Amino acid sequence: MPKFAANLTMMFNEVPFLDRFEAAAKAGFKAVEYLWPYDYPAEELKAKLEKYGLKQVLFNTAAGDVSNGEWGVSAIPNREADSHRDIDLALEYALTLGCENVHVMAAVVPEGEDREVYKQTFIKNVQYAADKFKPHGIKVLLEALSPEVKPNYLLKSQFDTLEIVEAVNRDNVFVQLDYFHAQNVDGNLSRLTDKLNGKFAYIQIASVPDRHEPDEGEINYEYIFNKLDEIGYDGYVGCEYKPRAETILGLGWFEKYK
Numbered sequence: 001m002p003k004f005a006a007n008l009t010m011m012f013n014e015v016p017f018l019d020r021f022e023a024a025a026k027a028g029f030k031a032v033e034y035l036w037p038y039d040y041p042a043e044e045l046k047a048k049l050e051k052y053g054l055k056q057v058l059f060n061t062a063a064g065d066v067s068n069g070e071w072g073v074s075a076i077p078n079r080e081a082d083s084h085r086d087i088d089l090a091l092e093y094a095l096t097l098g099c100e101n102v103h104v105m106a107a108v109v110p111e112g113e114d115r116e117v118y119k120q121t122f123i124k125n126v127q128y129a130a131d132k133f134k135p136h137g138i139k140v141l142l143e144a145l146s147p148e149v150k151p152n153y154l155l156k157s158q159f160d161t162l163e164i165v166e167a168v169n170r171d172n173v174f175v176q177l178d179y180f181h182a183q184n185v186d187g188n189l190s191r192l193t194d195k196l197n198g199k200f201a202y203i204q205i206a207s208v209p210d211r212h213e214p215d216e217g218e219i220n221y222e223y224i225f226n227k228l229d230e231i232g233y234d235g236y237v238g239c240e241y242k243p244r245a246e247t248i249l250g251l252g253w254f255e256k257y258k
């Protein structure tokens with residue numbers, strides 16, 4: 001049976017961020033993920049995890065200057081110092097929070113820029129992250145984002161991500177397989193799961209097309225969860241979806257997995 005993590009960036013938005021830990025635990029979750037921890041001292045977040053018996057299983061490196069179109073800086077040429085600073089800060093948080101997975105964000109590639117230069121920059125910065133995280137048993141995750149959500153992001157298809165994972169050539173770097181983006185771009189999810197088996201170490205879910213609870217839309221998640229059991233996937237499944245209404249009202253699908 002998959003191990004689920006509540007995504008506290010998208011779920012339980014009825015309450016302020018710091019109250020979402022309690023809400024997730026009360027709803028039956030044992031693990032949480034969210035995009036970024038950096039607005040809060042790591043110790044404060046750790047106290048929340050401990051108080052509610054939760055495990056932190058994923059967060060991202062910083063997004064950069066979002067108001068100016070950035071979405072990660074680790075693939076931007078000549079921004080290595082910023083990338084390394086973000087990776088070092090992520091490591092500090094991961095160690096305090098006991099988090100074994102960090103998503104190193106790539107970057108948006110502005111129109112007219114050379115994607116190949118971005119790719120090579122990203123490979124080097126991911127190697128830096130992998131080597132820093134390795135002694136602590138922390139994995140680096142790389143995620144493809146569909147153009148509907150993040151136009152011109154460096155990684156679009158799951159195979160773009162796989163290409164970088166292989167080029168980086170470190171044993172603690174994996175694909176973060178978000179089935180919402182994968183269905184939008186690659187489709188054929190069963191075969192995709194087989195092809196990527198062993199290369200992904202984290203999964204995220206949401207319905208397609210509306211990114212809601214995994215009980216509607218064009219993906220049959222019950223089938224996918226069985227498939228993940230069949231192939232022996234033992235990582236986490238992050239519930240990165242926008243609830244249709246109040247979060248708790250949409251958790252019927254989760255009852256049998258608690």
Ligand SMILES: O=C(O)[C@@H](O)C(=O)CO
Pocket residue numbers: 035060103143145149178204240
């Ligand atoms: O799917 C997503 O959007 C996220 O998992 C993320 O990390 C940043 O875009």
Ligand SMILES: [Mg+2]
Pocket residue numbers: 143178204240
């Ligand atoms: Mg995702």
